Amino acid sequence: MDVCEGCGLDRDAITADEVIPRVRAGLSRFLGALAPGTPDLARRPAPGVWSVLEYSAHIRDVLLNQREGIIVALVEDGPVKQKMYREQRVDLGMYALETAAEISQSIEVAGRLFTNTFAVLSPEHLARTAVYAGQPRTLRWVGTQAVHEVEHHLADVRAQL
Numbered sequence: 214m215d216v217c218e219g220c221g222l223d224r225d226a227i228t229a230d231e232v233i234p235r236v237r238a239g240l241s242r243f244l245g246a247l248a249p250g251t252p253d254l255a256r257r258p259a260p261g262v263w264s265v266l267e268y269s270a271h272i273r274d275v276l277l278n279q280r281e282g283i284i285v286a287l288v289e290d291g292p293v294k295q296k297m298y299r300e301q302r303v304d305l306g307m308y309a310l311e312t313a314a315e316i317s318q319s320i321e322v323a324g325r326l327f328t329n330t331f332a333v334l335s336p337e338h339l340a341r342t343a344v345y346a347g348q349p350r351t352l353r354w355v356g357t358q359a360v361h362e363v364e365h366h367l368a369d370v371r372a373q374l
């Protein structure tokens with residue numbers, strides 16, 4: 214069991230075959246949330262809680278970051294995954310200029326890049342490892358974590374809409 218305390222999702226219960234369809238399904242719901250006509254996407258519901266736009270930009274960056282991490286782990290043995298600095302990206306204003314339309318477009322691109330990368334992984338590739346937050350993790354785990362990130366933050370977004 215590898216359960217998120219926040220949302221209850223068990224990464225161990227997700228198979229490698231489920232990763233791509235679940236990431237795609239989750240991202241299509243993000244795109245729905247970002248569709249024109251949805252109000253107040255930039256509003257933070259409370260101090261310290263991200264807006265829909267910030268969660269959406271975060272998910273895009275997670276997928277780009279995971280994709281790069283996968284590629285490095287295919288070439289290097291047990292690399293230490295570069296930190297993402299999720300909070301700092303927001304605090305530094307990296308998402309401040311992005312519109313819902315721009316984030317939608319980039320989510321589609323990031324989703325395609327991630328799923329196209331995960332799609333070519335062989336069973337041997339899926340067993341390769343990288344060190345995430347001090348823990349050796351397989352690339353299969355990286356895929357299940359991508360599912361978790363998408364589904365966890367989709368719940369955050371839905372709670373605001």
Ligand SMILES: [Zn+2]
Nearest residue numbers: 217219220365
């Ligand atoms: Zn979670």
